[in-house]
Amino acid sequence: MINKSNLIKQRIEKYLAEGKRFDGRTPEEFREVIIETGVSKHAEGSVRVKIGKTEVLVGVKMNVGEPYPDSPDSGNLMVTAELLPLSSPRFESGPPRFPSIELGRITDRGVRESKFIDLKKLCIKKGEKVWTVFIDIYSINDDGNLLDAAGIGAIVALKNAKIPKYDAKEEKVLFGELSEESVPLSKEIPLPVTIYKIGDNLIIDPTKEEEDVSDTRITVGSSEGVVFSMQKGNEKSLSIEEFNKVMDLVKKTEKERNLKIAKFLK
Amino acid sequence: MTTFKRPDGRKVDELREMKAKVGVVPNAEGSAMFSFGDTIAIAAVYGPKKMHPQHQQNPAKGTLRCTYNMISFSVSDRIRPGLSRRSTEISKITQWALEPVLRIDRFPNMVVDVHINIIQANASTRCAGINAATLALAHAGIEMNDLVSSVSIGKLDKQLVVDLNKKEEDFEDGEGATDIPITFTSTGDKITHIQLDGKITTEQLKEAVKLGKEACKKIYEVQKTALKNSLEEKNDK
Numbered sequence: 001m002i003n004k005s006n007l008i009k010q011r012i013e014k015y016l017a018e019g020k021r022f023d024g025r026t027p028e029e030f031r032e033v034i035i036e037t038g039v040s041k042h043a044e045g046s047v048r049v050k051i052g053k054t055e056v057l058v059g060v061k062m063n064v065g066e067p068y069p070d071s072p073d074s075g076n077l078m079v080t081a082e083l084l085p086l087s088s089p090r091f092e093s094g095p096p097r098f099p100s101i102e103l104g105r106i107t108d109r110g111v112r113e114s115k116f117i118d119l120k121k122l123c124i125k126k127g128e129k130v131w132t133v134f135i136d137i138y139s140i141n142d143d144g145n146l147l148d149a150a151g152i153g154a155i156v157a158l159k160n161a162k163i164p165k166y167d168a169k170e171e172k173v174l175f176g177e178l179s180e181e182s183v184p185l186s187k188e189i190p191l192p193v194t195i196y197k198i199g200d201n202l203i204i205d206p207t208k209e210e211e212d213v214s215d216t217r218i219t220v221g222s223s224e225g226v227v228f229s230m231q232k233g234n235e236k237s238l239s240i241e242e243f244n245k246v247m248d249l250v251k252k253t254e255k256e257r258n259l260k261i262a263k264f265l266k
Numbered sequence: 267m268t269t270f271k272r273p274d275g276r277k278v279d280e281l282r283e284m285k286a287k288v289g290v291v292p293n294a295e296g297s298a299m300f301s302f303g304d305t306i307a308i309a310a311v312y313g314p315k316k317m318h319p320q321h322q323q324n325p326a327k328g329t330l331r332c333t334y335n336m337i338s339f340s341v342s343d344r345i346r347p348g349l350s351r352r353s354t355e356i357s358k359i360t361q362w363a364l365e366p367v368l369r370i371d372r373f374p375n376m377v378v379d380v381h382i383n384i385i386q387a388n389a390s391t392r393c394a395g396i397n398a399a400t401l402a403l404a405h406a407g408i409e410m411n412d413l414v415s416s417v418s419i420g421k422l423d424k425q426l427v428v429d430l431n432k433k434e435e436d437f438e439d440g441e442g443a444t445d446i447p448i449t450f451t452s453t454g455d456k457i458t459h460i461q462l463d464g465k466i467t468t469e470q471l472k473e474a475v476k477l478g479k480e481a482c483k484k485i486y487e488v489q490k491t492a493l494k495n496s497l498e499e500k501n502d503k
Contacts (some may be wrong), residue, residue, distance in 0.1 A: 039386075040337075040340060040385060040386045041304055041386055042341050042386060042387065044339075046339060053292045053293075057385065059337070059339030060339070061338065063344065080338075082348075084381065085312075085333065085379065085381045086291060086308065086310040086383055087293060087310075089293065089315075093333055093349070095348075096348075134338070134344055136338040136344075136347065138337050140308070141292050142293060143292070143293070175343050176342040
């Protein structure tokens with residue numbers, strides 16, 4: 001039997017060897033990014049991120065709860081992702097499977113490890129009451145690179161979020177009433193970028209077609225040359241030399257890509 | 267009729283501003299967005315495709331499978347992601363609302379999936395979902411005898427109103443609020459879905475149904491325009 005995906009893979013590799021891609025981009029070129037903020041009135045912060053035909057919705061919600069015993073004076077962060085069946089024929093309803101769990105966890109680590117949110121400032125009463133920040137990610141259309149779309153979405157949604165009003169006497173959150181106060185964030189913006197390996201080539205921002213034939217990928221959460229989080233995905237390996245190239249590529253593409261996003265970060 | 271003041275100043279038979287757009291999810295066979303004011307629903311259709319597992323295949327007719335889901339930040343108080351008892355029921359209701367106009371009998375052993383997600387909620391979400399779903403099915407090119415149009419009719423104290431918002435749903439004065447979501451075939455007058463929560467006389471309920479049909483005529487115009495626009499966009503390309 002002829003394996004169709006193998007044929008596509010061969011063709012994609014052949015193109016990449018000449019520095020070309022099906023959609024006319026160079027291997028190191030990000031697709032056009034469109035970011036729309038405030039897309040849900042009931043979220044503390046919300047954003048729609050479009051990378052080419054890929055689209056995600058990310059919302060920030062906040063609630064007051066108990067801190068974890070090992071961090072009594074810190075707020076909590078919870079990131080979940082749902083790969084909506086609406087967004088691709090491959091996604092099915094039911095309990096979360098690995099891809100959506102991974103998407104949530106990689107995005108979580110990008111935000112958490114970079115200390116982008118100052119969780120200490122989200123403590124209301126040590127050991128008793130702290131803010132929990134929920135970041136919820138929903139795929140609307142999957143045409144590759146949901147990882148970066150979710151990561152960008154999480155950062156921008158946090159940037160736009162306002163903390164709800166809190167009645168300290170009644171110990172109640174007044175949902176729907178937002179204060180003027182933003183979520184305490186660091187100045188450094190830890191945007192993730194995922195590098196994909198196809199044959200001997202490295203690319204960023206794959207379409208679904210490219211993602212399908214890729215051998216392995218590395219998601220790197222970094223800001224100005226400092227790496228906070230990293231995760232390699234899929235079975236195939238990577239040589240040390242290739243790994244070094246990945247690091248160079250992260251640095252090289254960061255600027256151009258961030259420029260595409262900067263206008264939405266204010 | 268004229269003395270009653272609605273919380274947002276609308277006339278009793280006035281719908282919120284409606285928006286509809288077809289083709290919002292490129293991956294899907296058909297898709298659409300429909301909104302009543304702040305209530306925004308998107309729907310996507312996948313299929314017809316072979317039904318799996320095989321024992322669920324129906325050789326007599328195809329299966330319409332609807333999933334209604336609210337995203338966690340669509341309301342002020344975060345919803346835990348995933349399906350709830352409420353969304354399971356609305357999913358089924360939506361399927362029943364759509365089936366009478368759908369030629370699902372043309373697809374034996376197949377399944378058509380309709381996924382509805384509520385992006386932002388301010389009451390009448392199931393109606394917005396049904397309105398989006400019928401557009402998505404038409405956009406997917408699945409044979410239909412008609413569209414359906416859905417609206418919620420409310421009774422606030424003694425006054426019937428069209429297209430309830432959240433504030434009105436929580437209305438407590440006098441007899442309180444009665445919520446009647448209702449769906450009609452768009453060009454006919456068949457009821458494909460009706461629910462009721464509250465308290466109303468049979469006489470007034472008949473009036474509510476009539477009011478619903480009138481409102482659905484306006485909704486149908488918005489739906490038709492959205493479908494026409496999508497065709498024109500296609501022709502332009």
